[in-house]
Amino acid sequence: MDTGLKYKPLAEEVSNAPKIENSEDFEEFIDSLVSRELSWHGGAMLMQNVLSCVYVEDILEHIFVQSGKGPMDWFLENFATGISSWKDVVYAYILGVIKSLNLGINILNDPTAIYQEEDIILNNAGYHFLDNTPTDKVIHVLKSALTWLKRQEASKGAKNRLELRMQFLHVMNNGTPSNLPNVTKALKIVREITPRAGQKYESAYTEGVQSRVTNTSPLRPLKSEQEAYKQLEEILQTAEEISATVPRLTKSTDLLSYFLAFSAKRPRPLPIARGLLKSIVSGTNGTIMSQSQIHWVTQDMKELTCSAPGTILETTNPQIKQALNMFLEQAALCYSDLITVMCQNRSRQRQNLAHCILSFDSLQVNAEQLETEVGSMSKQDTVQVNGTTVPGLPVSCWVYLRKLQIMIWAVFLGFELDIYKLWEYSRMYYYGNFLLDYLDDHLNRIQVYLEQKLQKNPRSQGLMNSQTYIQALQVESNALNQLCQAAMYLAIAFERANLIKLPPQTQATTSELLYGLRMKPFSSVGVPEKPSFEEFTQTTSAVKDPIENAKKYAHSCRMFIDNLSKMSQTNTELGLLKRSSVGMAISCSMLEKGSISSIELSRENYHWFFPVISKSTV
Numbered sequence: 001m002d003t004g005l006k007y008k009p010l011a012e013e014v015s016n017a018p019k020i021e022n023s024e025d026f027e028e029f030i031d032s033l034v035s036r037e038l039s040w041h042g043g044a045m046l047m048q049n050v051l052s053c054v055y056v057e058d059i060l061e062h063i064f065v066q067s068g069k070g071p072m073d074w075f076l077e078n079f080a081t082g083i084s085s086w087k088d089v090v091y092a093y094i095l096g097v098i099k100s101l102n103l104g105i106n107i108l109n110d111p112t113a114i115y116q117e118e119d120i121i122l123n124n125a126g127y128h129f130l131d132n133t134p135t136d137k138v139i140h141v142l143k144s145a146l147t148w149l150k151r152q153e154a155s156k157g158a159k160n161r162l163e164l165r166m167q168f169l170h171v172m173n174n175g176t177p178s179n180l181p182n183v184t185k186a187l188k189i190v191r192e193i194t195p196r197a198g199q200k201y202e203s204a205y206t207e208g209v210q211s212r213v214t215n216t217s218p219l220r221p222l223k224s225e226q227e228a229y230k231q232l233e234e235i236l237q238t239a240e241e242i243s244a245t246v247p248r249l250t251k252s253t254d255l256l257s258y259f260l261a262f263s264a265k266r267p268r269p270l271p272i273a274r275g276l277l278k279s280i281v282s283g284t285n286g287t288i289m290s291q292s293q294i295h296w297v298t299q300d301m302k303e304l305t306c307s308a309p310g311t312i313l314e315t316t317n318p319q320i321k322q323a324l325n326m327f328l329e330q331a332a333l334c335y336s337d338l339i340t341v342m343c344q345n346r347s348r349q350r351q352n353l354a355h356c357i358l359s360f361d362s363l364q365v366n367a368e369q370l371e372t373e374v375g376s377m378s379k380q381d382t383v384q385v386n387g388t389t390v391p392g393l394p395v396s397c398w399v400y401l402r403k404l405q406i407m408i409w410a411v412f413l414g415f416e417l418d419i420y421k422l423w424e425y426s427r428m429y430y431y432g433n434f435l436l437d438y439l440d441d442h443l444n445r446i447q448v449y450l451e452q453k454l455q456k457n458p459r460s461q462g463l464m465n466s467q468t469y470i471q472a473l474q475v476e477s478n479a480l481n482q483l484c485q486a487a488m489y490l491a492i493a494f495e496r497a498n499l500i501k502l503p504p505q506t507q508a509t510t511s512e513l514l515y516g517l518r519m520k521p522f523s524s525v526g527v528p529e530k531p532s533f534e535e536f537t538q539t540t541s542a543v544k545d546p547i548e549n550a551k552k553y554a555h556s557c558r559m560f561i562d563n564l565s566k567m568s569q570t571n572t573e574l575g576l577l578k579r580s581s582v583g584m585a586i587s588c589s590m591l592e593k594g595s596i597s598s599i600e601l602s603r604e605n606y607h608w609f610f611p612v613i614s615k616s617t618v
Contacts, residue, residue: 008206010061013054017204020086023155028196029204030093030161031225036205037097038228041104041235041270044220045121050101052205056094060127063098083148089162092145095130096165099138102129103172107275110282113343119271135173142166157193164189168232171239183240190233195225231270238273246280247289252300253469255281255288259342263349264573264608271345278343286332288339293332300335303469304401305394305446307462308453311381312374312395320374327370331399334359338406350413353406354521360403361525367396383449392449400527401446404439407522408432408480412609422491422500422601422613424518427536429488431519436481438528443474475564482557483577483610486584489550492540493591494613499599547588554584576607583612590615 008016020029033056036049050056083089105122108114116122130138146162167186170179223231249255262269262277269277281288288296298313306313315321337359341352371393374380381392411432414420420428450467457463494500503509512533516523522530531539543549558581561574583606590596598616606612 010054010057013206014058017054018201020090022086023158024196025200026086026089026158027155027161028198029090029201030158031196031228032198032201032205033094033097034232035223035225035228037100038231039220039223040101041120041231041272042220042223043120044222045123046101047123047125048220049222050097051125051127052207053094054204054206055090056098059091059094059098060129063128063130083145089145089148092141093162093165095138096142096162096169099130099133099135099169100165100172102131103135103169104272104275105129107172107279108271110275110278112340113278114271114275115345115348118348119274119345135169139166139169142169157196160189160193164193168236171236180240180243183236183243187233187236187240190229190236193229195229197225234267235270235273238269239276242273242277242280246277249289251303252296253303255296256300256338256342259339263342263344263346266608268346274343274345278340281339286336288336293336294328297328297331297335300402301331301395301398302462304466305397305449307450307460307466308381308394309457309460312371315374315378317378320377323370323373327366327395330363330366334363338402346413347417350410350417350419353410353413356406357403357410357521357525360399360406364396364399364403364527367399368393371396383452385445385448394449397442397446397449400442401439403525404435404442404528407525408435408439410521411435415611416608420518421503422599423495423502424514425500425613426488426491426495426540427515428518429484429491430536430540431522431531432484433481433488434531435528436477436484439477440474440481443470443477446470447474479557479560479564479577480609482553482560483581483584483607486550486553486557486581487610489543489546489553490584490587490613492543493546493550493588494599496546497591497596499591499596500613547592551585551588554581554588557581558585573607576605577610579605580607580610580612583614584610587612587614 018025020026033050033053036053039049040046051060083092101124105124108120108122114120142162142165146159146166149159149162164186167182167189170182171186173179245258246255249258259277283290286293301313312320312324315324334356337352337356341349341356344352371391375391381394382389383392384390411428414428415425447467447470450463450470454460454463454467491500495502502511503514505511515533515536519530558578561578561581565571565574565578583602587596596615599613600616601611602614603611
């Protein structure tokens with residue numbers, strides 16, 4: 001923070017700033033500005049990067065002073081006679097940067113997906129960022145600048161930088177599939193640009209703006225020019241993928257699968273990428289990609305458990321229809337919340353998944369009540385289980401399936417985010433295994449239901465699609481469960497070898513109390529009810545040879561993944577699961593030989609849900 005001793009009038013700072021007189025100067029200055037813009041996207045405050053440029057502040061001061069006339073009028077007057085100098089071109093480019101910031105702030109100003117001060121700092125220091133200026137007017141100024149550059153026979157690099165800014169403004173302006181050509185063109189240009197690093201224009205960035213506003217944000221390192229363009233390319237790649245993929249998704253299962261894969265991407269998507277995704281799928285009046293939330297949640301039910309003809313979703317009974325609509329409104333909110341959670345950062349995802357668990361648990365109670373009421377008013381949907389006729393309950397089955405998946409996801413995110421202590425690994429993998437067993441049983445029940453419905457409707461494409469999808473979920477559940485058991489037994493083995501120290505037992509921190517605290521997000525769930533601490537200790541105490549069990553399940557998981565890989569496309573996540581299984585098997589062998597005296601948690605190159613406890617390398 002400047003105390004005031006360094007203060008100089010802005011006009012003097014602009015006058016003393018290094019001049020830009022040719023293509024090389026222009027490229028070097030623009031790249032220094034881009035590095036600061038991308039530093040903002042990485043979490044640094046605007047006053048510490050873009051707003052520290054005296055040229056940027058000069059333009060912003062004029063916008064502020066002339067705001068009564070309309071922010072764009074002043075610029076239009078100055079460019080009316082045409083751009084005639086390199087300084088004009090620089091100011092035109094800065095105008096594009098300011099509008100990019102404005103569009104970015106609009107996208108990021110979604111409190112359901114982006115957390116200010118946590119994901120990114122949106123403080124604009126009280127300046128007008130061309131809020132009410134149409135983007136096409138800014139692009140028109142950039143086109144005028146590009147025309148002048150062409151007359152001056154400027155370098156291709158200089159022209160590319162202006163063209164890239166225009167295309168980036170198109171992308172940020174709408175974020176819709178119609179802008180896919182702009183994204184593709186921007187990607188082509190950014191890959192052609194060779195960043196120019198240099199110190200010539202460092203003096204154009206000062207602490208002057210910080211002497212005129214309050215800034216309590218800690219300093220963050222600036223990105224290099226190479227890093228900035230690489231990150232810009234990543235943003236554009238994500239925008240291209242979103243624009244090309246998401247609008248084509250017509251199935252709810254495909255939409256949720258895409259969001260799940262997006263949320264787990266490495267490296268993590270920047271806030272602007274998550275904001276773009278949220279802005280594309282979330283429309284006004286509670287729509288998702290121009291379709292109502294009720295449409296999507298109904299679609300999800302039909303794709304999973306309600307694909308048989310004649311289910312409650314197709315009822316024409318007015319009384320049943322009224323009860324169904326009330327249920328679907330609640331289900332749509334739960335579905336929408338799940339979509340929103342997957343646009344958040346990973347830490348917030350786990351926190352808000354706990355709320356989703358409660359929502360779906362409440363929804364399950366309502367689903368059971370709905371199907372009970374329907375059963376009393378019409379012929380009940382049934383299924384044969386072990387020779388006994390029982391209610392089919394396809395709607396309740398859908399809610400229970402989604403609830404179990406969310407609970408399992410929340411448990412495993414704790415490992416990825418390093419929330420659990422090493423001595424908690426055995427109990428949390430135990431709980432993960434507990435939930436996966438319930439999921440496997442439930443998927444088997446759904447398969448039985450679908451098979452019996454297929455016997456009556458052998459040509460139903462919806463039933464066949466549901467059966468295929470449930471089979472895929474069974475395969476996934478099987479692989480996760482085997483690795484989960486391997487991890488649980490490995491943690492137990494390290495505990496018994498006294499290599500994982502349990503916390504000291506005091507009256508305030510008994511193992512039972514700590515277990516209860518860790519299980520708190522799941523404690524209010526009625527079905528499946530969380531296992532008590534006594535059940536956990538009884539189960540783990542009964543394990544005779546944890547090392548042998550860990551080796552068995554790790555080997556089984558590896559063989560399962562090898563066979564699965566032969567039948568599917570290359571999958572990064574499958575490869576990481578296999579690495580985790582191999583790593584666990586190696587740890588088992590070393591522990592068995594007694595060659596481990598101290599341990600560490602290895603995460604690199606392993607699946608983020610299954611880090612490996614291994615021999616310490618220190």
